[in-house]
Amino acid sequence: xxxxxxxxxxxxxxxxxxxxxxxxxxxxxxxxxxxxxxxxxxxxxxxxxxxxxxxxxxxxxxxxxxxxxxxxxxxxxxxxxxxxxxxxxxxxxxxxxxxxxxxxxxxxxxxxxxxxxxxxxxxxxxxxxxxxxxxxxxxxxxxxxxxxxxxxxxxxxxxxxxxxxxxxxxxxxxxxxxxxxxxxxxxxxxxxxxxxxxxxxxxxxxxxxxxxxxx
Numbered sequence: 001x002x003x004x005x006x007x008x009x010x011x012x013x014x015x016x017x018x019x020x021x022x023x024x025x026x027x028x029x030x031x032x033x034x035x036x037x038x039x040x041x042x043x044x045x046x047x048x049x050x051x052x053x054x055x056x057x058x059x060x061x062x063x064x065x066x067x068x069x070x071x072x073x074x075x076x077x078x079x080x081x082x083x084x085x086x087x088x089x090x091x092x093x094x095x096x097x098x099x100x101x102x103x104x105x106x107x108x109x110x111x112x113x114x115x116x117x118x119x120x121x122x123x124x125x126x127x128x129x130x131x132x133x134x135x136x137x138x139x140x141x142x143x144x145x146x147x148x149x150x151x152x153x154x155x156x157x158x159x160x161x162x163x164x165x166x167x168x169x170x171x172x173x174x175x176x177x178x179x180x181x182x183x184x185x186x187x188x189x190x191x192x193x194x195x196x197x198x199x200x201x202x203x204x205x206x207x208x209x210x211x212x213x214x215x
Contacts, residue, residue: 019199029115030206034180034194036108043179043192048098052090056083110194119184119207120164121191165191170211175204182207 017024021032060083064076111122165184174183182193182204195203208214 017202019202021196022199022202029113030203031114032112032195032199034110034112034196036110036180036194043176043181049091049094052094053087056087056090059083059086112193112195114203114206116210117168118164118166119191119193120162121193123161163189163191165189167207167210168213170207170214173204173208173211173214175200184211 017030019032021034022030023032025031060079063079063083109124111124113120113122165186169186170184171187172183172185174185175181176183177197177200180194180196180200182195182200184191184193184207193203193207
C-alpha cells in the first residue's frame with residue numbers, strides 16, 4: 001500500500017507524466033481523449049434529471065407563492081399532486097430522450113486539456129473518431145512538432161461545445177471513480193471531467209491541488 005502511495009506521489013510530482021491516455025504535449029498542456037458509451041454510463045442522464053427536478057421544484061414553489069393569498073390545505077395538496085404528476089411525466093420523457101440521444105450519438109467522444117490554470121472539456125462532433133483525436137494529440141506530444149498551436153487549433157476547430165473551469169474559481173472538486181468522473185464545479189458553472197482508471201489519481205490530484213478555494 002505504501003509503495004502504491006509513493007508511486008502515485010512521484011507521478012503526481014513528475015511534470016512530464018505520461019500515462020495510459022494522458023499525454024503532456026509540447027505546448028505545455030496535458031491532453032487526453034475519453035470515449036463514453038452513453039448507454040453504459042448514466043452520468044449524463046443523472047445530470048439532465050437533476051436539472052429537471054430543480055426546475056420543477058422552482059415551479060412548485062412559484063405556484064405556492066402565487067396562491068399564498070388563498071392558501072388552504074386543499075390548494076396545497078392539489079398543487080403538490082399536480083407537481084408530482086409533472087415530475088412523473090418529465091421523468092419518463094427524460095429517460096426516453098436520453099435513450100434516443102444515446103442511440104443516435106452512440107459514443108460520446110470528449111477531448112480534455114489541462115494545465116496549471118484550468119481544465120477544458122471539449123465535446124467532439126459525432127463524426128470524429130477517438131483515434132483521429134489521439135493522432136492529433138500524438139503530434140502535439142513530440143517537441144519536434146513544427147507548429148503545436150496550429151495543430152491544437154485544428155482540434156478545436158472541430159469541437160462541438162467547450163466548457164472551461166479556471167482552478168482559482170472552482171469551489172468544489174468531487175471524485176466519482178465508479179463512473180470515471182471528476183466534478184469540477186464553479187459558482188455558476190459545473191464541469192465534468194472524465195478520465196480512464198489508470199490516469200484517474202493523477203488527474204484528480206492535479207486538479208484538487210490547484211483548486212485552492214475548493215472544499
